[in-house]
Amino acid sequence: AFSFLKKHILGNKTISEEDLKSVLDKLQQKLISKNVAPEVARHLSQQVSKDLIGSKTANWTSVENTARESLIKALTQILTPGVSVDLLHEIQKRTSQKDSEGKKHPYVFSIVGVNGVGKSTNLSKLAFWLLQNNFNVLIVACDTFRSGAVEQLRVHVENLAQLTDESHVRGSRNRRGKSGNDHVELFEAGYGGSDLVAKIAKQAIKYAKDQNFDVVLMDTAGRRHNDPTLMSPLKSFAEQANPDKIIMVGEALVGTDSVQQAKNFNNAFGKVRNLDFFIVSKCDTVGEMLGTMVNMVYATGIPILFVGVGQTYTDLRTLSVKWAVDTLMS
């Protein structure tokens, strides 16, 4: 029994590859069962190996616990954004500057991602967050493809108008004759091809500038990341609209494909442009299986701006890295 203790429990043991193998296998398996892609799980376990082989376990600490700690460190490192961004402050700064005509340039976001992940819903949550921070928001219906996409945004604009002003009458027009009120408005031009999309985007930004909006949120159609005919219009869209931030929405339900989804969207805008942020939606539907967020950040190094945790406007949260790592390790 004593030799068992010596081998497994007592600290101050030099860790060899041999010692780590079965421990790492187990940890990898756990990560995969939490929806971390196998290639990402392998990478993480290599990080742990690099970190630990040749080092000594601390007093009273087993190899297993030492490896866990190291993995926690590696996961935390992946999920922690490299730069801290205070978006509200950035928007504030921008909108306080006026050009020679006394106009401000609106801060423009576009939202991209594969089909059905929650782009339009999370765009509306973003709008709610911005409205709460006293910015005026123009929501732009650049999904001119999917049935009901424009009407979906109109319902959100009506809801948001009611939330900012109880006296808002649903379906009424604001002083510019559009859906919404003074704070939030819908810019739309119906349905059509990708030429229409770029046209709407440019018109909307000009309109937002003329009408003194602080922020423009552009919804786009869902697209398959493996189809070049769907992905290539993104590049010209981004060139024409020149958004300040491009946000990809990815859903927590997706498995290993999340790695490729994130990569392909990040590469869709050409050499000089990347994604700026992820929103990882539907985190409320996966229980402890939060692996997708690790996959997406691992694949691209792009930080997570928010996580979506439900279907209402307040279900948008800043990612707590500690919560995510604890959940993945539990």
Add this chain to the structure above:
Amino acid sequence: MVLADLGKRINSAVNGALSNSQDDYASTVDHMLKGIVTALLESDVNVKLVSKLKNNLKSKLLDSKGDNRSISNGQTKKMIQKAVFDELCDLVDCRTGESFQPKKKKCNVIMFVGLQGSGKTTSCTKLAVYYSRRGYKVGLICADTFRAGAFDQLKQNAIKAHIPFYGSYTETNPVKVAAEGVAKFKKEKFEIIIVDTSGRHQQEQALFQEMVEISNVVKPNQTIMVLDASIGQAAEQQSKAFKESADFGAIILTKMDGHAKGGGAISAVAATNTPIIFIGTGEHMHDLEKFSPKSFVSKLLGIGDIESLLEQ
């Protein structure tokens, strides 16, 4: 279909292991199993299923070779392929007997359920078009009163496809809309009535309760769960929960035109013992294909002639 990629990888694991003549049989099997396990995990097949499949295969292969030490490499390969084939079939072919067939001149109600954004509304129209082209009188009902723009989406799809539809902009209770729609279409002697519902998930009890209530009033002849092919490890628990509450009898696997390998969906099939009947291969209303598990697995493994394999 990208799922074929999994087949290729399994095949190359089998071939690779067999071509290495230095190994004894047991290490050949080990080698091959490792390759298969990696391929399956990378395709999102559930972790527990993978380890079960691995153990089954291992004991099967080691046992059968034990009886007969002198068989040729070619025969060994066939034997291994058959064992792998059987195991994968067990995963996706659920032998639940006769599948649902709508009856002409009768009223058949089909209800759709599934997670948020999986493709229910789109697939409803696709299925309506499928049956309408086969001479059925089909109607669509939007019993999703929650998602913004849900009725407009279904309505625009239905109009494009020339399918009669029912829904409401003002009624907020989906149970009521569903009941009214079914009653109306029944009265008008529709043969197939397809009911679209909101997306929901296991973690929200109230949403599941609502699904049960809709099901109770529309009394579906068939309930279909729609699953996104890119779903990962959450597939098993979600589909089990849907099975318990909605007792769906078939699965439609959507977005198979994507890049995902569909292993999560295979796990859902295994977890609920429910067959996939159609796959969605695009956003347009005709992008729907019939699905047969056996030919799917044989394609997966690149086996042309399954029968010869089965006769072995």
